[in-house]
Amino acid sequence: MTRPATETLPPSLPPQLSPRAIVRARRRQAAARAWREYRRSPEGMIGLGILVVFVAAAVFVPLFIPASELDVTKATGTPFSPPSAEFPLGTDESGRSVLALTLWGARVSLLVGFLATVISVVIGSVVGIAAGHFGRWTDSLLMRVTDWFLVIPFLPLAIVLATVLGPSLANIAFVIGITSWPGTARIVRAQALAVTSRPYIERARALGAGDWHLISRHILPNTVPLIFANTVLIVAVAILSETTLAFLGLGDPLRVSWGSMLDSAFTHGAASIGAWWYLVAPGVCILLVVLAFTMVGQALEAVLNPRLRGR
Amino acid sequence: MAAISTRTFRPSAGQRRLAAKLVGAALSLAFVLVFNFFLFRVLPGDPAKNLTRNRLVPAEQVQVLRESFGLGKPLSQQFITYVGDVLTGDLGISYKFRRPVSEVIAERIWPTVLLLGLSTILSTVIGLWIGIRGAWRRGSVFDRVSLGASLTLYAMPEFWLGILLLMVFGVGVEGFPGLFPTGGLSSPNTELASPEGIVDVARHLFLPCLTLTLAYIAEYALVMRSSLLDELGEDYLTTARAKGLRDALVLRRHAVPNALLPTTTLIFLNLGFVVSGAITIETVYSWPGLGLLSYEALRTPDYPLLQGVFLLFSAAVILANVLADLLYARLDPRVRTG
Amino acid sequence: MALLEVRDLTVSYPSRAGAVPAVRGVDLTLDPGQILGLAGESGCGKSTMAAAVLRLLPPGTKTSGTVLLEGEDVLTMRPGRLRAVRWTEAAIVFQGAMHALNPVRRVGDQITEAIQLHDKVSDKQAATRVGELLEQVGLPARRASSYPHELSGGQRQRVMIAMALACSPRLLIADEPTTALDVMVQAQVLALLAELRRELDLALLLITHDLSVLAATCERIAVMYAGRIVEEGPAAAVFEAPAHPYTKALAEAFPTIGDRASRRNPHGLGGDPPDPRDLPSGCEFHPRCPVSVAVCPTLEMELWPAGDGRRAACVHVRDTGPAGGYGPPAPERSGQPAPVDGGVP
Numbered sequence: 006m007t008r009p010a011t012e013t014l015p016p017s018l019p020p021q022l023s024p025r026a027i028v029r030a031r032r033r034q035a036a037a038r039a040w041r042e043y044r045r046s047p048e049g050m051i052g053l054g055i056l057v058v059f060v061a062a063a064v065f066v067p068l069f070i071p072a073s074e075l076d077v078t079k080a081t082g083t084p085f086s087p088p089s090a091e092f093p094l095g096t097d098e099s100g101r102s103v104l105a106l107t108l109w110g111a112r113v114s115l116l117v118g119f120l121a122t123v124i125s126v127v128i129g130s131v132v133g134i135a136a137g138h139f140g141r142w143t144d145s146l147l148m149r150v151t152d153w154f155l156v157i158p159f160l161p162l163a164i165v166l167a168t169v170l171g172p173s174l175a176n177i178a179f180v181i182g183i184t185s186w187p188g189t190a191r192i193v194r195a196q197a198l199a200v201t202s203r204p205y206i207e208r209a210r211a212l213g214a215g216d217w218h219l220i221s222r223h224i225l226p227n228t229v230p231l232i233f234a235n236t237v238l239i240v241a242v243a244i245l246s247e248t249t250l251a252f253l254g255l256g257d258p259l260r261v262s263w264g265s266m267l268d269s270a271f272t273h274g275a276a277s278i279g280a281w282w283y284l285v286a287p288g289v290c291i292l293l294v295v296l297a298f299t300m301v302g303q304a305l306e307a308v309l310n311p312r313l314r315g316r
Numbered sequence: 317m318a319a320i321s322t323r324t325f326r327p328s329a330g331q332r333r334l335a336a337k338l339v340g341a342a343l344s345l346a347f348v349l350v351f352n353f354f355l356f357r358v359l360p361g362d363p364a365k366n367l368t369r370n371r372l373v374p375a376e377q378v379q380v381l382r383e384s385f386g387l388g389k390p391l392s393q394q395f396i397t398y399v400g401d402v403l404t405g406d407l408g409i410s411y412k413f414r415r416p417v418s419e420v421i422a423e424r425i426w427p428t429v430l431l432l433g434l435s436t437i438l439s440t441v442i443g444l445w446i447g448i449r450g451a452w453r454r455g456s457v458f459d460r461v462s463l464g465a466s467l468t469l470y471a472m473p474e475f476w477l478g479i480l481l482l483m484v485f486g487v488g489v490e491g492f493p494g495l496f497p498t499g500g501l502s503s504p505n506t507e508l509a510s511p512e513g514i515v516d517v518a519r520h521l522f523l524p525c526l527t528l529t530l531a532y533i534a535e536y537a538l539v540m541r542s543s544l545l546d547e548l549g550e551d552y553l554t555t556a557r558a559k560g561l562r563d564a565l566v567l568r569r570h571a572v573p574n575a576l577l578p579t580t581t582l583i584f585l586n587l588g589f590v591v592s593g594a595i596t597i598e599t600v601y602s603w604p605g606l607g608l609l610s611y612e613a614l615r616t617p618d619y620p621l622l623q624g625v626f627l628l629f630s631a632a633v634i635l636a637n638v639l640a641d642l643l644y645a646r647l648d649p650r651v652r653t654g
Numbered sequence: 655m656a657l658l659e660v661r662d663l664t665v666s667y668p669s670r671a672g673a674v675p676a677v678r679g680v681d682l683t684l685d686p687g688q689i690l691g692l693a694g695e696s697g698c699g700k701s702t703m704a705a706a707v708l709r710l711l712p713p714g715t716k717t718s719g720t721v722l723l724e725g726e727d728v729l730t731m732r733p734g735r736l737r738a739v740r741w742t743e744a745a746i747v748f749q750g751a752m753h754a755l756n757p758v759r760r761v762g763d764q765i766t767e768a769i770q771l772h773d774k775v776s777d778k779q780a781a782t783r784v785g786e787l788l789e790q791v792g793l794p795a796r797r798a799s800s801y802p803h804e805l806s807g808g809q810r811q812r813v814m815i816a817m818a819l820a821c822s823p824r825l826l827i828a829d830e831p832t833t834a835l836d837v838m839v840q841a842q843v844l845a846l847l848a849e850l851r852r853e854l855d856l857a858l859l860l861i862t863h864d865l866s867v868l869a870a871t872c873e874r875i876a877v878m879y880a881g882r883i884v885e886e887g888p889a890a891a892v893f894e895a896p897a898h899p900y901t902k903a904l905a906e907a908f909p910t911i912g913d914r915a916s917r918r919n920p921h922g923l924g925g926d927p928p929d930p931r932d933l934p935s936g937c938e939f940h941p942r943c944p945v946s947v948a949v950c951p952t953l954e955m956e957l958w959p960a961g962d963g964r965r966a967a968c969v970h971v972r973d974t975g976p977a978g979g980y981g982p983p984a985p986e987r988s989g990q991p992a993p994v995d996g997g998v999p
Contacts, residue, residue: 153344156637160592161629164610168617169355241471248473249596254615267476271600276483284483288476295471551753558710559768559817560740570756577758649758649801 032226039230042308049304055297059290063111074105075261085280095282097266098273106261107286113262114291117178118244124182125243126236129189134224136190137197138216148194151187159184160249167255174257181246185239192235196228234305241298248291263287334645341638348630352623353398407627408620412612417624421606427501428605431521432594435528440583443533447540448572451548463541466534474531475596481523482600496523499602524601528593532586539582544575577648584640588633655725657825657857658684658707658744663719665702665711673716674930676702678881680719681957686824689851689858691868691889693904694878695927700861701749703878704829707859708740723825742772745818747811749830754814755802761813762798768820787816791846808839815846819854826851827859832867844871865904869893874963877901880928880938883957887964897966899943937969945970 043049073079080100088095094103136147163180170176200206200223209219250256251264252271266287270276275283401407407417446466450459469477486496497503502516547553548571556566591607598607606625613621645651660682666673677699684690694700705711707721709728721728723743731739748754756764765787766780775783785795791812802810811831818826828847832840848871851858860872868875868889875892877885877900885898896902903923925942928934934941940950950969957965958972 149340149343152340153347156344156588156630156634157348158588158591158629158633160595161610161626164595164614165352165355165622165626168614168619168622245471245473249475249592252473252475252596253599253611264473267473267479271479276479277487279483279487281480281483284476284479288472288480291476292468292472296467299467299471551748552756554705554710555748555754555814556756556767558708558740558746560737560742560771561767562737574756574758647758650803 039308043304046304046307048300049307052297052300052304055293056301059111059294059297060115062108063115066108066112070105070108072109074102075109077101085275085278085283087280088282094286095280097283098269098275103266103283103286106266107263107290110261110263110266110287111290113174113257113260114244114247114264115294117174117181117247117262118240120175120178121181121185121243121247122236122240124179125186125239126189126232128182129186130193130228130232132186133190133193134197134220134228137194137199138201138220138224140198140201144194147190151190154184155187155191157184159246163246163250164253164255167250172255172257174260177247177250177256180250181243185242185246189232189235189239192231193228196231197224200224200227230309234302234309237298237302237305241295241302244291244298245295263291334642337638337641341634344634345631348627348634349399349402350395352627353395355623402627407624410613410621410624411618412616412621413618417620420609420621421624421628424604424606424609426605427603428594428598428607431524431528431598431603431605432590434521435525435532436583436590438525438529439532440536442529443536444540444576444579446533446537447542448544448567448575450537451541451544451575452567454545459541462537466537469530469534470538473596474527474593475600477530478524478527478597478600481527486523496520501604520601520603524597524603527597527600528590531593532590535586535589536579536582540575540579543578544571547571547575550574577644580647581640581644584636584643587636591629591633656683656722657686657688657724658682658859659720659722660703660707661720661722663703663706663721664717665699665706666716667712668714668716669931671931675881675933676930677706680878680881680883682876682883684825684857684859686857687851687855688874689848689860689872691872691875692859692861692878693863693865693868693875693901695863695904697927697930698878699881699930700878701829704746704827704859704861707827708744708746709736710746738772741768741818741823742821743823744825744827745821745823746827746829747814747818747831749833755810757802760799760801761805761817762800765798765813765817765820768817772821783820784816787819788813790819790850791816792842807835808842811835811839811843812846815843815850819850819856822854823856825857825859827861829861830863831860832862832864840867847871865893865901865907877904880933881930882938882955882967884939884968885960885964885966886957887960887966888962891961891964897960897964897971898939898968899945900939901966903944937967 077099080096082092082096082100082102084096084098084100086092086096086100092102092104094107097103097106132147132151136144136151163184166180166183167176170180201219206219206223209223214222247256247262248264248267251262252268254268256262256265256268258265264287267284270280270283270287275281405418407421409415410417410420413420446462450462453459482499486499497520499520501520502513503520550571553566553571556570557563561569594605595607595610597603598605599611602608606628609621610625612618613625660680663677663680663682664675665677666675668674680699680703682690682692682703692700692703702711706717707723707728709717709731711717717729719729723739726735726739728736728739755761762781762784765784766777769775769780769783781798784798788795788797793809793812793816797805797809797813802813805813815826815828815831826847831847832843835843844867847858847860850856858872860868862868865875865877869892872889874887875885875889876883877892877898879900885892885896885901887897892901893905896905900923907923923942928938928941934951936949936951936953937943937946937955940946943950947969953969955967957967960966960971
């Protein structure tokens with residue numbers, strides 16, 4: 006005997022709403038609750054703040070630093086000069102402003118990070134849901150593949166793939182995405198398995214619900230929060246991976262990223278010359294961004310899984 | 317009457333699981349071979365052209381390359397030849413060194429083993445200690461500082477740390493002279509086998525080892541701390557205290573060994589990341605191991621060498637995973653007999 | 655001299671909102687060889703009390719009062735003396751022996767650890783003793799080489815009991831020894847405890863929420879509610895003619911086999927156990943009490959005499975005097991069903 010829909014409405018809504026609207030309203034309320042809970046975590050808020058600053062800087066940099074500053078032929082500074090009034094973060098080996106390089110580099114690093122994460126999460130979620138929901142042969146096969154990717158060491162695999170595919174932003178994002186989806190797949194699969202075995206799924210099936218309906222209406226909504234928290238942590242890893250690959254020379258040679266800056270700095274002997282500004286600027290940015298994503302990710306996990314709070 | 321000890325070891329369950337793991341490992345390895353093989357052959361266009369797209373190669377060499385791939389023969393035949401070659405240790409000829417890949421690898425393997433081995437031991441021992449102390453005195457200054465430091469170390473690229481350390485301690489800053497060599501395995505004209513040689517290698521080893529150790533301490537500390545915190549909530553520890561055991565012994569004899577179980581396998585499973593770190597750190601310090609070799613190979617690009625190194629790294633990590641499973645089964649009686 | 659004498663014991667846990675009292679001014683006495691049962695709902699503080707006897711509370715808890723074990727105050731002992739006293743004078747068997755044993759060590763080793771902590775014996779001698787202990791609780795000696803997960807729930811409980819007896823203590827505290835066990839196994843464990851107590855002249859403090867278990871095994875019963883003792887007396891009397899309304903409710907919640915009247919009318923008690931952070935004023939039971947009167951929320955509660963060796967913290971007991979029992983339901987509550995077994999008429 007189901008209670009009438011009006012009894013389960015949040016008090017602020019008028020009665021006689023369609024079931025869809027009710028579900029949406031409830032979801033909005035849950036999201037608002039989650040946000041309130043999130044706000045209570047100082048690390049979460051600090052991390053979020055740092056990310057907002059970096060993303061804003063990356064998005065708006067063309068407005069106050071023209072792209073021409075990256076042009077080697079138009080560089081005006083003395084190579085490897087320390088921070089000064091004209092060049093707040095010093096210059097690189099060609100005399101370009103390190104500040105300009107760092108801010109423009111943010112765009113590439115963040116973009117590749119996000120792109121790689123999207124690829125990774127999409128593949129991981131699809132694989133995870135398929136494995137968890139359909140079970141048996143699909144599950145065994147997909148898990149075999151997942152385990153293989155988990156076992157193989159990341160960097161050697163990434164190097165081999167990137168070398169073969171050629172240097173470009175898209176390829177780097179692809180390589181990172183394709184080597185990091187297993188983590189998401191595992192988590193999503195566990196959740197999909199749990200949800201699929203719940204009684205209401207069986208009842209829905211008895212009522213004639215097809216797999217697509219079950220996945221889109223039941224499994225996906227239950228896994229999205231988990232995927233979201235996991236995604237944030239993956240972005241952190243993706244950015245670190247991009248940095249590493251760019252440092253090794255596998256990035257797009259025409260674009261500046263934090264990793265490529267470190268590569269240039271190192272190969273042009275910044276360490277021997279003592280051009281610390283050229284090394285510190287991109288490195289600190291990476292450090293801050295990755296820390297920020299980690300803090301946000303942990304705060305999200307604490308919101309979604311109360312057991313983890315207070316650690 | 318003394319208790320009769322009967323080990324209730326049920327061979328079939330445990331051994332079946334072990335066999336399944338070994339089969340899995342063999343399958344993974346087989347897939348690595350397949351992957352290696354197809355990667356350079358199923359690319360669009362002429363493989364030989366693809367491989368030489370970045371360099372100027374005379375036409376005859378391209379033709380030689382084509383023949384070396386055996387491209388005339390059917391794909392299955394090529395694959396069988398490839399597998400046969402690998403199993404007999406023939407990994408092809410390196411472009412850059414113009415010598416058999418297996419030879420080149422054999423020369424460079426020990427410096428990497430030395431570097432990785434030492435840093436793994438150090439980071440494990442120190443990391444575990446930090447994790448245990450942090451969990452035992454949760455919320456203390458030590459705990460908060462080590463947590464913060466761990467998270468920060470975790471968030472930075474290990475090679476960035478390496479370059480900074482190189483700059484400060486290798487090159488020296490502002491009148492503070494460099495204490496350590498800036499690269500390589502040893503100084504020229506030093507006899508490696510002599511006492512001065514050993515000291516010399518140690519001096520060269522110091523900074524890269526320090527960098528790798530710092531990079532991985534964080535992971536072990538965080539996992540151990542988390543594992544021990546989980547364990548500290550368990551009832552059997554109260555039983556141990558009730559029996560009259562000192563708190564320190566409760567920790568040492570009951571909590572820590574149980575918390576160590578998942579952590580020991582982590583050390584093996586972490587090998588994949590340790591290997592990745594080795595590549596970048598050896599590059600920074602010009603440490604002549606497999607990592608630097610990978611860097612040199614990818615810069616060329618030297619495909620046979622890359623494939624050979626990839627194969628070796630993958631096999632090592634797969635093996636490490638199997639060992640991790642075996643070790644865990646040995647250590648945890650619930651897995652052994654359950 | 656009493657074996658265990660608890661006087662005005664108060665235990666508070668730290669929390670963000672301040673100290674939360676779990677045990678509030680409890681007095682208890684146990685003579686050598688006696689069995690005392692301690693009953694109450696979850697959260698009433700009985701497990702906290704049990705842990706307090708051996709000072710096993712988590713760090714941060716505030717304890718005050720006296721706990722005299724063989725004349726020595728446990729709460730002020732030096733740590734070294736405390737560790738020596740633990741297990742040799744009093745031992746505790748925890749609830750849910752599932753997790754009370756180290757899962758990766760053999761049970762024999764865990765018992766041996768207890769023995770060797772307090773006695774310089776060789777491994778061989780310890781092994782012999784372990785075998786004896788296991789047989790004493792009805793398990794074959796070879797079970798010493800088993801791991802906890804290889805044993806059934808009842809077997810694990812027996813192992814816990816065997817381990818508790820390892821150093822021949824004079825007091826055994828059993829905290830929910832039969833919870834989560836099948837009825838048949840429950841009966842076996844209780845019978846074992848009773849028999850051991852006879853053989854070894856052990857004093858037993860049996861803690862459980864199941865009053866009927868206590869009625870069968872114990873000589874005296876004490877009932878706890880919201881951190882205080884609300885009734886105390888000889889087991890049969892307390893169970894058959896409860897003086898405190900809460901005890902009555904507890905007794906009625908478990909129908910007696912063979913009593914057709916109680917089978918048709920078991921009823922639980924409405925409401926929830928009180929939140930220790932926000933206790934009702936006066937008598938803490940008054941919000942759920944079927945016979946509460948106007949003065950209950952304001953009264954300073956204490957244990958009034960309720961008959962032969964009995965005490966109860968209820969205003970009706972105070973008013974109707976040593977004859978015990980409580981009067982007929984107050985007029986405002988006549989809607990409640992009349993008690994079937996009845997109080998003392």
